[in-house]
Amino acid sequence: MSKSNNVYKDAFNRCLRLLDETQSLPSEPELGTLLGVSRTTVRSILSRMEETGLIAWNKRNKTVLRTPRPEDFFPEEETDSLAEIIERSFMRRLLAGGAEAGMQINELELAREIGVGTTSVREFLIRFSRFGLIEKRRNxxxxxxxxxxxxxxxxxxxxxxxxxxxAAAFAALPQDSAVWADLDRLEVEHRQLASDIATRFNEFSELDERLHRLIHRASHNRFIVDFYDVIAMIFHYHYQWNKAEERQRNEVAIQEHLAYIAALKSRDPAKVDTACRKHLKSARQTLLSSIPEGRQAQPADGTLSGTFARA
Amino acid sequence: MSKSNNVYKDAFNRCLRLLDETQSLPSEPELGTLLGVSRTTVRSILSRMEETGLIAWNKRNKTVLRTPRPEDFFPEEETDSLAEIIERSFMRRLLAGGAEAGMQINELELAREIGVGTTSVREFLIRFSRFGLIEKRRNxxxxxxxxxxxxxxxxxxxxxxxxxxxAAAFAALPQDSAVWADLDRLEVEHRQLASDIATRFNEFSELDERLHRLIHRASHNRFIVDFYDVIAMIFHYHYQWNKAEERQRNEVAIQEHLAYIAALKSRDPAKVDTACRKHLKSARQTLLSSIPEGRQAQPADGTLSGTFARA
DNA sequence: GTAATGTCTTTTATCGTGAAAAAACATTTT
DNA sequence: AAAATGTTTTTTCACGATAAAAGACATTAC
Known part of the structure; x- marks a missing residue:
């Protein structure tokens, strides 16, 4: 097996959702841009849609014949890239416990356990190393x-x-910058989520990331912008891991965000500084409270995963 | 060819230099620690040294028979790791000109031109991406x-x-911390270099890195410490590229370093801040002055290297 | 009995290979 | 002639295989 066709499958699924909305599909290059894939992949998608009777395809004519059924979709798990599979698998082991500082990571074993080649695991580890959680010993x-x-x-x-x-740079941005509209939009979404908090509290983490990324972008510094990848990764898995008081935490965070947004809109550096500090302080508390003082918990079944070995 | 034995060759050369100093070599594990390689490699080195008549080797007895001759050494270029070869080759292309922002990097072509496999080039690019000079387009x-x-x-x-x-964290370190001895040692080396500046000015960049790394380590923050890799890489190639006024620049920098060291030793936050700012400001000036305003120069022979292609 | 050497096993580093996906080129349609 | 479709070439991605290097285990020497 040389390379999975997850790009095709994922784009196919996304394209299926498009069928609901229109009677005919746009041109191949247009579809490619829309789905973020090459024309080659677009044509594979169209071929299959024709075969399974979803569309009639003749050159420029791509007429929708029927609404997609659940069985038309590829299974979700087949649409993930190898990198995503490896990352999830690795993080699960890392957070599931039994992974103490100083342990060795075995590429070969990790690859075998996940069922992928060593090259992919190596490349993942190299990419992952920038998060500061692992380190390579020379050769x-x-x-x-x-x-x-x-x-x-x-x-x-x-x-x-x-x-x-x-945040300071953001507040200093000229009034006619496009970011203010983005900020307004985010404010509206925050208010909507706040009023619907009982049922939608788990949608907060996505909103959180969007607000912080918008603010970081104002720095116009690639190192600052890129560093948010580290934070986003940690918070992503942290949210999945630590569900305690999730609703209440998010409710507080939304209010802090609204205050932060108001401060930014005031463009008063002192107010921005105060609101920013306040929110960051509670974000830090949340993160810290989820990490046990001494070490990680032991795995439930009492066995150690073979991926990490004692040094 | 699956893997070059550069680890062995490099360790062999380093071991040869050891022969000058003693009549007999230490035990295998000891040699391994000394050279930073495994016993397997140590034994390969000893085998060859025995074969070429450099030592007599019988179990624990490793008697030096003769001083190494130039021809005993492996050629320098065979001791570099693939990663180093690729990095040098890539940076040469990058700095040699004709490499404008927005150009595409072709893995396959880069691999062919350097004469290595694509896997190694891919891994290099992933590692290199954290320096912020290149960026991956999804699939x-x-x-x-x-x-x-x-x-x-x-x-x-x-x-x-x-x-x-x-620097602030450094100055706040307790008096009995080991760093003050390190700082004293660096101060001495700076003074020695300053008095010998006419002949040894090119030794400054190594000293520069050591001082800054020592200071950064006081932050006790892995992200700060790791970020110095980016700076070190840029300055390393920048120094190789821009030799204009090198001696004078280094002379100034040494004086700034001495002032900076004195400020640190005073442990007065205000003085540290002033000295640090002053040095960083001139370091920034030096770096900026070497970058042409608009774009990189065109290559001398008028042809574009195939590695980078216009978008 | 500790620490070395001798031997065997496992892991890492690198390549060539082949399928997926992108990109380039050629042809047709509007 | 601009923009689509049809066709071919190139590049990326991922794997298994193999030599180098590390590591583990067994044996010997002090």
């Missing part, structure tokens, strides 16, 4: 540094430095 | 962002933020 294995309290403190220290600076 | 090629003025400004902005914080 040898990787070492796990652990998702510890120290890690969280180091991460938040940088985050606070970067976000205070970005 | 597609890499894009060159270019070694531009904007890049230098973004880099120095972060550097200044991090170093001011690290």
């Amino acid at each position: 040898s294995h990787w070492v796990l540094k652990g998702f510890t309290r120290a890690f969280a403190l180091e991460l938040t220290e940088i985050r606070e430095m970067f976000e205070l600076r970005s | 597609s090629h890499w894009v060159l962002k270019g070694f531009t003025r904007a890049f230098a400004l973004e880099l120095t902005e972060i550097r200044e933020m991090f170093e001011l914080r690290s």
Whole structure:
């Protein structure tokens, strides 16, 4: 097996959702742009849609024949890229416990357990190393540094430095900048979510990321913008892992965001600074409270995953 | 060819230099630690040394028979790791000109031109991407962002933020911390270099890196420490590229370093801040002055290297 | 009995290979 | 002639295979 066709399958599924809305599909290049894939992939999608009787396809004519049924879709798990599969699998092991700082990471074993080639695992580890959780020993294995309290403190220290600076830069942006419209839109979405908090509290993390990324972008500094990838990754898995009091936490965070947004709109540096600090402080608390003081919990079944071995 | 034995060759050369100093070599594990390689490699080295008549080897007895001759050494170019070869080759292309922002990077072509497999090039690009000079398009090629003025400004902005914080943390370190001895040692080396500047000015960049790394380590923050890799990489190639006024620049920098060291030793936050700012400001000037305003120069022979292609 | 050497096993680093996907080129349609 | 479709070429992605290097285990020496 050389390469999975997840790009095609994922784009196919997304294209199926498009069928609901129109009677005929646009041109091949247009579809390619829409789905973010090449024309080659678009044509594979169209071929299959024709075969399964979803559309009639003759050159420029792509007429929708019927609404897609559940069985037309490829299974969700077949649409993930290898990198996503490896990341999820790796993070599960990391957070599931038994993964103590100093343990060795075995590429070959990780690859075997996930059922992928070693090259993909190696490339994942290299990419992942920038998050500061693992480290490579020259011509040898990787070492796990652990998702510890120290890690969280180091991460938040940088985050606070970067976000205070970005927020200040944001507030100083000219009135006619497009960001103010983006901010208004985010404010509306925050208010909607706040009023619907009882049922939609789990939608907060996506909104959170969008607001912070918008603010960070005002720094116009690629290192600051890129660093948000580290934060986003950590918070993504942290949210999945720590569901305790999720609703209440998010409710508080939404209010802090609204205050933060108001401060930004005031364009008063002092107010921005205060609101930003307040929110970052509680974000840090949330993250820290989810990390046990000493070490990670042991796995439920009492066995150690083979991926991480004691040094 | 699956893997070059550069680890062995490099360790062999380093071991040869050890022969000058002693009549007999230490135990295998000891040698391994000394050279930073495994016993397997140590034994290969000893085997060859025995074969070429450099030593007599019988179990624990490793007697030196003769001083190594130039022809005993492996050629320098055979001791580089693939990663180093690829990095040098890539940076040469990048800095040699003709590499404008927005150009595409072709993995396959790069691999062919350097004469290595695509896997190694891919891994290099992934590792290199954290420097912020290239960016990956999803399921597609890499894009060159270019070694531009904007890049230098973004880099120095972060550097200044991090170093001011690290320097403050450094000055606050307890008197009995080991770093003060390290700092004293560096001060001595700076004074020695200053008095010998006429002949040894090119040794400054190594000293520069050591001082800044020592200071950054005081932050106790892995992201700050790791970020120095970006700075070190840029300055490394920048120094190789821009030799104009090198001696004078280094002379000035040494004096700034001495003032900076004195400020740190005074442990007065205000003095540290002033000295640090002053040095960072001139470092930024030096870097910026080497980057042409508009774009990189065109290659001398008028042809475009195939590695980078217009978008 | 500790620490070395000798031997065997496992892991890492790198390549060539082949399918998926992108990109380039050629042809047709409007 | 601009923009689509049809066709071919190139590049990316991922794998298995193999030599280098590390690591583990067994044996010997002090």
